[in-house]
Amino acid sequence: MLYVILIGAVLVFWLVAIDRPVLTVQVTDGKITNIKGHIPPSFSHNLKDIAERDNISGTLKVYQTRSGMTLKFSKEINKKSQQKIRNVFPFQSFKSKGRKKSR
Template sequence: MLYVILVAAIVIFWLVAVDRPVLKVKFKDGAIQNVKGHFPPAFKHNVSEIGEVTPFDGELKVYQQRTGMKLVFSNQVPKKIQQRIRNVFPHQGFKSSNGNTKKGR
């Protein structure tokens, strides 16, 4: 019985504590260094262009939520760059790693 409770606690901890973004992108001097997840080509082009104009370092994570996608930036990314990236983010039709798309209501 104790093993069942221990396994359940580990599973609950894993579901709550593990960071699972749909897309994770790392930037160094405005260039894309590392990508994990589906990075739409048009969005990738726009973000690369923003990085060429104003180089920055940091990280972008995209999370899937019930209400839509949530963009989370590291503290190193300036607020003006964050807003420019939010403006070009394709909220409609952004595919998660399992291939599902969020349909509008």
């Protein structure tokens, strides 16, 4: 009986505590250095252009939620660059997990 509780606790910990982004992009000194996940070619091109122009460094993570995709930026990326990246991010090319909430 104890092992069932331990397995349940580990499963809950794994689902809640572990960071599981769909896409992770590491940018250093205006150049994309590391990509984990699938990145659409048009977004990759636009991201390279923004990174070079603004000379940004930091991390961009894309999380999949029920209502669509969520972008998370590290603190090193300034707000102006974040908005430029949000403007070119192709939200349509990523599938959402469930039905969108209607208001």
